Amino acid sequence: MHINTSNCLLILLSTFHLSCKMRNFSFAIFLITTITCIALPHFHGRLAMATCTQDGSERWGYVQVRPGAHMFWWHYKSPYRVHDPKKPWPIILWLQGGPGGSGVGIGNFGEVGPLDRNLNPRNFTWLRKADLLFVDNPVGTGYSFVEEEKLLVKTDEEAAKDLTTLLIKLFNRNKSLQRSPLYIVAESYGGKYAVTLGLSALKEIKAGRLKLKLGGIALGNSWMSPVDFVVSWAPLLKDFSRIDNSGLKTSTRLVEDIKEQIANGQMKEATKTWGELEMVIMNSSNYIDFYNIMRDAGSPPVSMTTNELSRKTTVNSYSRNLDSLRVLPGLVEDLKPLMNGVVKEKLKIPKNVNWAEQGDLVFEYFSGDFMTPRINEVDQLLDAGVQVTIYNGQLDLICSTKGAEAWVEKLKWKGLKxxxxxxxxxxxxxxxxxxxxxxxxxxxxHFYWILKAGHFVPVDQPCISLDMVGNITRSPAR
Known part of the structure; x- marks a missing residue:
């Protein structure tokens, strides 16, 4: 990629000056870090392996995980880092759900990164407890891209293989990263990526092909056993007076269809019926928010104003069986201008790559694996001695606590009783x-029941989430 350095500097400097005049100093700092990196090499004909800020606080770039398949990553070094020889400073790898949700956008600016969607400092950023590594996974998600559609992956195992390749290329050549234990923290469908990646990483570590220490895995409101979650929906909503007997009856029939389809190996059909079930739930409940049962779809979070999101937009998104809305309504609706604007410019993303909160093609390609449970993988991780933490927001529906408790009870781990x-x-x-x-x-x-939180725990309960992450990572932060 050819970069006109002079023009970029003029544009960034003028924007920096305007930001200072507007007294948006965090935005100005965000831009100035780009200026310090603008002269780093971008090789003609291919993407640069990595770019970093002058002070080393951020690194980002692409890894070609397979020929024609490019995965984007962004690493933040914590300014709160504590040097303790007995407790090495941890790194959190954040895996977003979907499948097809962007961790670089949603997890970073929407939930736990150093800056919020307005580029203001986040008080409860998880950088207070660890370094953060965001990736757009699988390829085809967010800034990650493929040169041909056929290079998209279709299963959790295929996604894990690409992620393992990414880790090998990032960690094996960086002794500083190798000194920090890696904690894989996942949200929603990301939980399925996390456990398959965990097993893949352990295999490569044992074989000497991956140089890192796996500290543990955390599964936040994770889609680990789809059937246990869909079974819980209608009874839970009936108890909350959000659906009546008619809605309960129709939902129960569809759940039985899903069970039968899964038993017969008809996984794509099960995914289709899952979509039908969601629409029945929506219609029977007068459009409940699947991510927080105390709200209607389209109702803004407490921290937002009512005119930041229209009900019509959200309902239309749900009418597509949630394929394009694997994220909290209102949480990322306004991230597109940011991610396709100043962030894209800072990171020097190829011009033909346009960021979206949800990769529709990625979701479509995963339709055959979407309803596959990953309970056995959790058992394998526990048997291998890996620290496994499960946390769930009390008010979530899509990955309800009732469903999470049900799949945990199916574990064969010897310590379960x-x-x-x-x-x-x-x-x-x-x-x-x-x-x-x-x-x-x-x-x-380990299991955390997070009260007054929905699907997106760090958004609804940032304080206790940060404490929890400190416990999970054994962070030496004070």
């Missing part, structure tokens, strides 16, 4: 002493 028999302990955050969560741990299995 003791875990299930244990009492939970409350967790607090801040000075008000209000119960924010409950937690339970036995050996290497």
């Amino acid at each position: 003791t875990f299930l028999d244990m009492d939970r302990t409350p967790a607090y955050c801040g000075d008000d002493m209000e119960t924010k969560a409950f937690r339970k741990s036995y050996k290497n299995l």
Whole structure:
């Protein structure tokens, strides 16, 4: 790619000056880091392997995980890093759901990164506890792209193979990264990526082909056992007075169809019926928000104004069976201008790559694997001694706590009975002493019940989420 450095500098400097006049200093700092990197090489005919800020606080780039398949990553080095020889500073690899949701956009600017969608500092950024590594996974998602459609992946295992290749190319040549334990933290469908990646990474570590230490895996509101979640939807909503007996009856019939289709190996058909079930739930409940059962679809989060998102837009998105809305309504609707504007310019993304919160083709390609459970993979990780944490927002429907508890009870792990028999302990955050969560741990299995939170726990309960991440990563942060 050819870059006119002089023109880029003039544009960035003028925008920086305007940002300072408007007193948006965090935005100005965001831009100035780009200026420090503008002279780094971008090789003609191919993408640069990595670009970094002058102070080394950020690195980003593309990895060609297969010929013609390019995965984008963005690594933030924490300014809160504590040097403790007994507790090495951790790295969190964030995996977004979907399949096809952009971690570089949604997870970063929408949930846990250093800046929010307005490029203002986030008070509860997870950088306070760890370095952050965001990827757009699988290829075809966000800034990641393929040169031919046939290079898109169709299964969790294929996605894990690409992610493992990414880790090999990033960690094997960087001794600084190798010193930090890697924690894979996933959200929604990302949980299925996380456990398949975890097993793939362990195999490559054992073979000496991957040089990193796997610290643990955290599954946040994760789509680990689709059938357990869909079974929970209608009864849960009936108890909350959001559907009546008619809605319950129709939903139950569709759930039975899904069970039969999965049993017969008709996975694409099961995915199609899942979409029909969601529409029945929407219509029967008068458009409940699948990501927070205390709201209607289109209702903005508490932190947003009511005119930031129209109900019509959200309902139209749901009418496409949620294929294009694997993310919280209102959370990322306004990320497109940012991600295709100043962020794209800073990162020097190819001009023909346009960011979207959801890769529709990616979701379509995963339709045969979407309803596949990954409980066995969790068992394998637990048996291998990997620290596994499950956390769930109390108000989520799509990946309900009731469904999460159901699939956990199906684990064959030898410590399960003791875990299930244990009492939970409350967790607090801040000075008000209000119960924010409950937690339970036995050996290497941990579960957090996060109160007053929906599908996107870091958004709804940022304080307790940050504390939880500190516990998960054993962060030496003070």
